[in-house]
Amino acid sequence: MSKLKLGFVETDKWVRVTVRLSPQTYRDVVAYAAELSKETGQPALEPEKLLPVMAEHFMASDRGFAKTRRASSPHAAGSQKPS
Numbered sequence: 001m002s003k004l005k006l007g008f009v010e011t012d013k014w015v016r017v018t019v020r021l022s023p024q025t026y027r028d029v030v031a032y033a034a035e036l037s038k039e040t041g042q043p044a045l046e047p048e049k050l051l052p053v054m055a056e057h058f059m060a061s062d063r064g065f066a067k068t069r070r071a072s073s074p075h076a077a078g079s080q081k082p083s
Helices: 023-040 047-061 063-072
Strands: none
Touching: 023 047, 047 063
């Protein structure tokens, strides 16, 4: 059994967005949901519930994005107003 990058998915309030996927990407997301279900024991999630979690995980693991966010944070070093 493979170890997927996502684990148990907490459900929360969702914001509705519309995303267009190629048929192959949609099938891949459905297949990923099935594998995740086997690995975690939770029911297979529908793509509209799984895709936001996948996007969140992708952004959290992207070092370049994290670096950019830290640099643009109001609490980043040197960005505070002098007293």
